[in-house]
Amino acid sequence: MTKLTTVQLKAPYLILIGDITDATYAKTGLGIVQWQSDRVAGQLRFAGCEVELGVPDMSVAEAVKAGVKSLIIGVAPIGGEVPDSWWASIEEAARAGMDIVCGLHIKLADFPAVVAAAEASGARLIDVRSPPANLPVGTGIKRSGKRVLMVGTDCAIGKKYSALALHQSMREAGMNSTFRATGQTGIMLAGEGLPIDAVVADFIAGAAEVISPDNDDDHWDVIEGQGSLFHPGYSGVSLGLLHGSQPDGFVLCHDATRKVLSGWEHFDLPTIQDCIDQHVVMGQRTNPAIRCVGISVNTSKLPAQERADYLARLSEETGLPCVDPLIDGCGAIVEYIKQVYL
Amino acid sequence: MTKLTTVQLKAPYLILIGDITDATYAKTGLGIVQWQSDRVAGQLRFAGCEVELGVPDMSVAEAVKAGVKSLIIGVAPIGGEVPDSWWASIEEAARAGMDIVCGLHIKLADFPAVVAAAEASGARLIDVRSPPANLPVGTGIKRSGKRVLMVGTDCAIGKKYSALALHQSMREAGMNSTFRATGQTGIMLAGEGLPIDAVVADFIAGAAEVISPDNDDDHWDVIEGQGSLFHPGYSGVSLGLLHGSQPDGFVLCHDATRKVLSGWEHFDLPTIQDCIDQHVVMGQRTNPAIRCVGISVNTSKLPAQERADYLARLSEETGLPCVDPLIDGCGAIVEYIKQVYL
Numbered sequence: 001m002t003k004l005t006t007v008q009l010k011a012p013y014l015i016l017i018g019d020i021t022d023a024t025y026a027k028t029g030l031g032i033v034q035w036q037s038d039r040v041a042g043q044l045r046f047a048g049c050e051v052e053l054g055v056p057d058m059s060v061a062e063a064v065k066a067g068v069k070s071l072i073i074g075v076a077p078i079g080g081e082v083p084d085s086w087w088a089s090i091e092e093a094a095r096a097g098m099d100i101v102c103g104l105h106i107k108l109a110d111f112p113a114v115v116a117a118a119e120a121s122g123a124r125l126i127d128v129r130s131p132p133a134n135l136p137v138g139t140g141i142k143r144s145g146k147r148v149l150m151v152g153t154d155c156a157i158g159k160k161y162s163a164l165a166l167h168q169s170m171r172e173a174g175m176n177s178t179f180r181a182t183g184q185t186g187i188m189l190a191g192e193g194l195p196i197d198a199v200v201a202d203f204i205a206g207a208a209e210v211i212s213p214d215n216d217d218d219h220w221d222v223i224e225g226q227g228s229l230f231h232p233g234y235s236g237v238s239l240g241l242l243h244g245s246q247p248d249g250f251v252l253c254h255d256a257t258r259k260v261l262s263g264w265e266h267f268d269l270p271t272i273q274d275c276i277d278q279h280v281v282m283g284q285r286t287n288p289a290i291r292c293v294g295i296s297v298n299t300s301k302l303p304a305q306e307r308a309d310y311l312a313r314l315s316e317e318t319g320l321p322c323v324d325p326l327i328d329g330c331g332a333i334v335e336y337i338k339q340v341y342l
Numbered sequence: 343m344t345k346l347t348t349v350q351l352k353a354p355y356l357i358l359i360g361d362i363t364d365a366t367y368a369k370t371g372l373g374i375v376q377w378q379s380d381r382v383a384g385q386l387r388f389a390g391c392e393v394e395l396g397v398p399d400m401s402v403a404e405a406v407k408a409g410v411k412s413l414i415i416g417v418a419p420i421g422g423e424v425p426d427s428w429w430a431s432i433e434e435a436a437r438a439g440m441d442i443v444c445g446l447h448i449k450l451a452d453f454p455a456v457v458a459a460a461e462a463s464g465a466r467l468i469d470v471r472s473p474p475a476n477l478p479v480g481t482g483i484k485r486s487g488k489r490v491l492m493v494g495t496d497c498a499i500g501k502k503y504s505a506l507a508l509h510q511s512m513r514e515a516g517m518n519s520t521f522r523a524t525g526q527t528g529i530m531l532a533g534e535g536l537p538i539d540a541v542v543a544d545f546i547a548g549a550a551e552v553i554s555p556d557n558d559d560d561h562w563d564v565i566e567g568q569g570s571l572f573h574p575g576y577s578g579v580s581l582g583l584l585h586g587s588q589p590d591g592f593v594l595c596h597d598a599t600r601k602v603l604s605g606w607e608h609f610d611l612p613t614i615q616d617c618i619d620q621h622v623v624m625g626q627r628t629n630p631a632i633r634c635v636g637i638s639v640n641t642s643k644l645p646a647q648e649r650a651d652y653l654a655r656l657s658e659e660t661g662l663p664c665v666d667p668l669i670d671g672c673g674a675i676v677e678y679i680k681q682v683y684l
Contacts, residue, residue, distance in 0.1 A: 079479050080544070105542065137421050140574025140609060197544040200447065202422070204543050204578040232482025232628050235585050236546040239571075240578025267482060267627075281620070285609075286574050 002132050002210045006192040009126070010069035010099055011039035014058055017074045018086045019046040024156045024262050028103055029053050029074025031185040035164055041068050044089060060092045070099040070126075076156075076184065078233075078263055080105030080129075090114055097121040103128040103184025105198060128184045129195040131207065138205025138244045140286045145215030146341065148293060149247035150225035151279050153269045154261050155234060158253045158325070159225035160186050162296035165325035166251060167222040169334045177220040180211050182241065186224045197226050197237045204237060208244025220337075223247065229278055230270040231261065239282060246286040248341065249293035250279055251333060256310055257301040272318065293340065294333035295322040344474050344552045348534040351468070352411035352441055353381035356400055359416045360428045361388040366498045366604050370445055371395050371416025373502055373527040383410050386431060402434045412441040412468075418498075418526065420575075420605055422447030422471075432456055439463040445470040445526020447540060470526045471537040473549065480547025480586045482628045487557030488683065490635060491589035492567035493621055495611045496603050497576060500595045500667070501567035502528050504638040507667035508593065509564040511676045519562040522553050524583065528566045539568050539579045546579060550586025562679075565589065571620055572612040573603065581624060588628040590683065591635035592621055593675060598652055599643040614660065635682065636675035637664040 015029040023030070033040050033053045042058030045051075053074070058066065071093040073082060082090075082104060094100050094117035102108050108125040109115060118125050148166065150159035163179060163186070170177040179186070181193025199207045212221040223245050227234030242250075252275055261267040270278075276292045283290035295314060299307040307324065315322040321332035357371040365372070375382050375395045384400030387393075395416070400408065413435040415424060424432075424446060436442050436459035444450050450467040451457060460467050490508065492501035505521060505528070512519040521528070523535025541549045554563040565587050569576030584592075594617055603609040612620075618634045625632035637656060641649040649666065657664040663674035 105544065138575040140606060197542075199543050200539075201541050201543050201546050201579045201582065202447065202539040202576060205575050229581075229624075230627055232585050233480040233547050234544060235624075235627075236578040236580075236582025237543045238578075239581040240543065243574050243577050264482060278623070282571075282577075285572055285577075 002134055002136060004192045004194050004210065005128070005130060005132055005187060007126055007128055007187060008191060009101060009188060012041035012066070012068050013039055013070050013072050014042055014044055014063040014068045014093070014098070015040060015053060015072050015074035016044045016086065016089065017049065017051055017053065018083065019049045020051050020075055023051045025075050025077050026051050026053065027156055028072070028076050028185040031160055032072065032074070032188060034161065035189050041066050060089060060096060063098070064096045068098060070101050072101040072188070073104065076103065082106060087111065087114065091117045094118040094123045095121055097123050099124040099126055101126045101128060101188065103188065105129060128187050129198045131195055131199045135199055135203040135210065136206040137203060138209050140243065143212070143214045143246065144217060145219045145221065147212050147221045147223060147245055147247045148249045148251060148337070149223045149242065149245045150253055151238070151242070151250050152225055152228045152253040153230065153272065153275050154228050154255070154258060155231060156262055157255050157258065158296060158298045162251055162253050162325050162330070163222050163224045164189070166330040166333060169330035170220060170222065173334045175220060175334070176216065176218055177222050180221045180223045182211060182224045182226050196241055197234070201236065204240025205244035208241045212245055225253070229282065230275065232264060232267060242279065242283050243286045247283065247290060248287060249291055249337060250283065251294045251296050252276055252292055253296045255298040272314070276318070292320055293337050294320050296325050296330070297322060299324040300326070344476055344478060346534045346536050346552065347470065347472060347474055347529060349468055349470055349529060350533060351443060351530060354383035354408070354410050355381055355412050355414050356384055356386055356405040356410045356435070356440070357382060357395060357414050357416040358386045358428065358431065359391065359393055359395065360425065361391045362393050362417055365393045367417050367419050368393050368395065369498055370414070370418050370527040374414065374416070374530060376503065377506055377531050383408050402431060402438060405440070406438045410440060412443050414443040414530065415446065418445065424448060429453065429456065433459045436460040436465045437463055439465050441466040441468055443468045443470065443530065445530065447471060470529050471540045473537055473541040477541055477545040477552065478548040479545060480551050482585065485554070485556045485588065486559060487561045487563065489554050489563045489565060489587055489589045490591045490593060490679070491565045491584065491587045492595055493580070493584070493592050494567060494570045494595040495572065495614065495617050496570050496597070496600060497573060498604055499597050499600065500638060500640045504593055504595050504667050504672070505564050505566045508672040508675060511672035512562060512564065515676045517562060517676070518558065518560055519564050522563045522565045524553060524566045524568050538583055539576070543578065546582025547586030550583045554587055567595070571624065572617065574606060574609060584621065584625050585628045589625065589632055590629060591633055591679060592625065593636045593638050594618060594634055595638045597640040614656070618660070634662055635679050636662050638667050638672070639664060641666040642668070
């Protein structure tokens with residue numbers, strides 16, 4: 001039986017965002033601050049960095065004095081590498097005894113100076129994006145229990161946030177649910193999961209099947225999504241996750257003002273209706289009853305007085321509950337799920 | 343610049359198919375015998391094996407006497423592992439100085455007895471399914487030259503054979519084409535390629551972009567397909583390959599008598615029309631002009647007198663050239679491509 005990746009991180013954390021210029025790629029750091037701010041002591045930024053996690057700036061030396069236990073690499077750039085100029089700080093933290101936590105495609109063990117520093121101090125090097133061995137190939141055989149998968153019109157568009165918010169709203173409504181992490185930040189938050197985009201391509205759907213195993217009939221797995229079916233770089237991950245998750249329902253995640261793919265500006269975002277339709281058509285292969293159960297929209301860049309109108313109009317057009325989870329929570333989606341399935 | 347995987351195998355070959363019971367999984371061995379029979383000395387089968395490559399049976403000792411230079415593991419089982427009982431023969435061949443060639447997900451280097459035997463004799467251990475390092479993420483940016491991708495209603499349904507046959511027909515018609523291998527057998531035959539199903543999931547489309555780079559306007563890459571968009575285990579590989587290949591045309595590969603997925607008998611095959619339609623809809627994301635340019639059908643299990651009728655009826659229904667490449671070649675598809683694109 002394949003086991004999920006498990007991690008147990010020691011708080012408090014210092015979150016490294018270095019000198020990134022686009023907040024989209026600080027999503028690991030932002031996710032941890034949003035959901036576990038009580039575990040975060042500060043952020044480590046280099047001169048001129050204008051991205052901001054909303055926690056105190058702190059050098060490695062200051063973090064040592066403040067009792068920080070882990071340095072988390074808080075970014076997820078395209079391709080998953082760390083800029084060369086960051087390694088001196090990572091090595092300094094490891095030498096000072098902080099665990100180094102990395103969710104990128106690189107492996108900390110491949111950086112000898114960091115390995116040596118960690119060995120000398122007793123710090124741990126924790127690669128969160130290491131899939132377990134012996135993953136199975138997906139079977140597509142129907143599993144018991146219910147599943148809802150986050151999907152998106154783009155990457156970095158709120159799928160993880162929406163999953164956590166929906167899980168929270170389900171719990172508040174007295175439902176039996178589990179958040180299922182499929183990416184590095186989700187795994188850091190949940191303490192377990194499986195980094196679906198880091199598995200060997202033949203095993204994507206099989207890994208997704210491991211993530212949401214058989215369960216009680218009234219149990220809901222709330223599955224973090226990855227990528228987008230319409231993304232020229234990452235669509236394979238998204239389709240394998242869709243087929244392997246065999247979701248009963250999916251929540252479409254969107255940004256109200258995004259017109260082109262983030263970092264792939266030569267591609268328009270798909271329309272919401274196309275996105276819903278294609279997920280239904282493709283998802284029916286492993287769950288004929290699949291349907292969209294709500295739309296989760298980041299409306300933060302809309303003028304405040306336009307947000308409610310935007311969501312109301314979208315809800316009228318689609319016949320689905322439409323929420324900004326940061327403002328409204330996901331109660332409306334939970335109500336819709338209860339009406340459809342209970 | 344990422345380089346393709348290259349292999350240079352020494353003939354003659356002994357092909358190991360052991361005791362498999364389903365010819366579908368001997369596709370590596372069958373492919374080599376079909377396309378490079380002059381390089382094959384024999385097959386190594388265990389007692390009771392009824393699968394047959396159509397070449398002489400040969401033990402390792404007999405192969406040594408016959409001057410065999412390489413033992414090729416000729417099977418591709420689900421999940422990509424070798425049965426425990428086969429390793430003694432592999433070790434014996436390595437000890438006798440034969441190169442061991444493996445296209446599975448396992449790595450020969452992980453089997454100490456084989457490594458020791460090869461070191462002692464000077465034999466090479468060649469893992470064909472090892473993707474190159476530093477693969478890029480797919481960009482979706484339009485490349486020059488033309489591309490035709492094989493797709494299928496199922497796995498193991500003739501995609502590699504169709505690509506090789508179409509490439510051959512294009513050459514005979516005086517066109518400028520290259521066969522692009524995406525799987526282990528194709529790489530063994532072509533001497534280079536990239537095992538698309540063995541790359542890390544985030545890099546599937548990027549790997550596909552490396553496989554068919556910019557080229558002359560009149561050049562055709564004939565790209566071996568993998569899996570199926572409708573396969574519950576492997577669809578992620580297929581969609582990433584589709585998006586990364588940005589094909590101008592695709593050839594749909596099918597088996598006239600197959601009703602359910604091979605090895606996944608709880609799934610019906612998709613209909614040919616659904617399969618064409620979904621590839622067009624999804625493929626338009628990276629090539630808006632994508633279209634189906636032909637259907638390649640394995641009719642070997644139809645009664646001989648029904649074959650022509652079957653293909654004629656299918657051609658009438660779809661308006662596309664329909665061939666059994668083993669019987670008819672792919673000339674009709676080449677003619678259609680010339681009409682559409684030249």
